[in-house]
Amino acid sequence: MPIIRVPYHLDESLPDLHVPPSAGSVTDVNVELPDADVWSRLAALYEAVAGAVEAEPSMPVVVSGDCTVSMGIACGLQRAGREPSIVWIDAHGDVQTLETTTSGYLGGMALRLLVGYRPELIAERLGFRAVPEERVLLVDARDLDPPEVEYLAAAAVRRSSVIDLSAETLPDGPLLVNVDLDVVDSALLPGLRYPAPDGPDVPTVLRAARAVLDSGRVAAINIACTWHPDVNGTRGVHEQVVSSLLADAVRRDR
Ligand SMILES: [Mn+2]
Numbered sequence: 001m002p003i004i005r006v007p008y009h010l011d012e013s014l015p016d017l018h019v020p021p022s023a024g025s026v027t028d029v030n031v032e033l034p035d036a037d038v039w040s041r042l043a044a045l046y047e048a049v050a051g052a053v054e055a056e057p058s059m060p061v062v063v064s065g066d067c068t069v070s071m072g073i074a075c076g077l078q079r080a081g082r083e084p085s086i087v088w089i090d091a092h093g094d095v096q097t098l099e100t101t102t103s104g105y106l107g108g109m110a111l112r113l114l115v116g117y118r119p120e121l122i123a124e125r126l127g128f129r130a131v132p133e134e135r136v137l138l139v140d141a142r143d144l145d146p147p148e149v150e151y152l153a154a155a156a157v158r159r160s161s162v163i164d165l166s167a168e169t170l171p172d173g174p175l176l177v178n179v180d181l182d183v184v185d186s187a188l189l190p191g192l193r194y195p196a197p198d199g200p201d202v203p204t205v206l207r208a209a210r211a212v213l214d215s216g217r218v219a220a221i222n223i224a225c226t227w228h229p230d231v232n233g234t235r236g237v238h239e240q241v242v243s244s245l246l247a248d249a250v251r252r253d254r
Pocket of ligand 1: 067090092094107110180224
């Protein structure tokens, strides 16, 4: 199982993003990003990610600093002739827009970009085709902003809790699974950028990920390590959760 390390949070380099020693070989995506606007920089990064994913015949597992990188992964799958459906496991909806966001945080728009929001920002530059909303399963998303609640009420995106996730609830076709580790209860995972309380514990999230892997249809995974990398004393718990996810993916890939 190939592991692709994308050590970035949006367009900011995260050289310390750690991938625990595991059964997979690790390829790094490192790009000289242009001195330009953030969308141009992200497009350059995701072009490289798409190339790395396209080159992998077996299920690539990306370890990254955010969810937006999933567009590069989805694009790589499309280039390899596989139209991915999406399983998005996240405390947040990631369906904000530039027009509705109050924080301005681009990571909060990651899923919305995948389903076709303003393709001129990145998708068109990559040749990425939007994923139809009905092929997206949004899992957890317990912390939504009002504009996201409004969007999801009218959208064809399906919803599930972590505990109810099973082979039967998954969309058809090859699956891109995005696991934002902030889905874990913030009391159990320190140092998160956008902590959300009252979430599932780590074993519950692992069980859900295993249920998806057991479908045998997972084409690629993004493990989004959305924590501050250098908070004292957090590396052990961070490493443990990533290790466990990688171990499950390796087991399934055999
Ligand atoms: Mn996210």
